[in-house]
Amino acid sequence: METDNGHLVNCDTWMKIHLREVICTSKDGDRFWRMPECYIRGNTIKYLRVLDELICGVWVYVAKLTMTCLDSELENIENRVEKLKEVSAVPSNNAGN
Template identity: 55%
Template sequence: MFPLSLLNAATDNQILIELKNGFCYNGLLVNCDKFMNVNLKDVTLTSKNGQEFWKLNSCYIRGATIKYFQVEPELADRVKDDDGFSGGAVSRSAPPLSVRGRAAAAAALRPRSLSARASVERRLQDSAISVHPTSHTAA
């Protein structure tokens, strides 16, 4: 599942978008384009310190400024089914699916067979390189 397919599926649903500058937009997703530019309506804008709120009828957000977006987990389940996702199932009690950035989101959703550390350890063993901690003693 890619962030753009998740955004397209979220059309006419509530969405929370956090921008790189820290401001959060919570509203109904009207549409999005291939650059992740989005139009929202009935928007509540929250300042980065969370102390100030503004109500907007509609707004346009440029995709390059999006840091994070969040949709309901049921929507994420539906997109996974449509995309033929073969990863593990998301429980109904799971928190909303969150995506931070395009590349990170795609990487996070790819199934992993080994953790990064296990992969490095395996490569070290395969190449017969041994790493020993050095001890320093005062002379």
């Protein structure tokens, strides 16, 4: 199994990976190649190692995105409640008839 080390540019839902500044190591570990970039199909990947800092950064991004969506949804709910209050505050002409 050869090893590719490089900077992760992109990874799609099928785990196809795009790397830049790649150093490829042969199966026996005796030969090395430097490539400007490479694409790796997801089904050929045995394992993938990613820096903890990158993973933590993704979690922070997802948390912020989730909070933004929740804030937006909460605002929508509050607006709907206010509209319902306005509708229920309008007196009915048929009251007491």
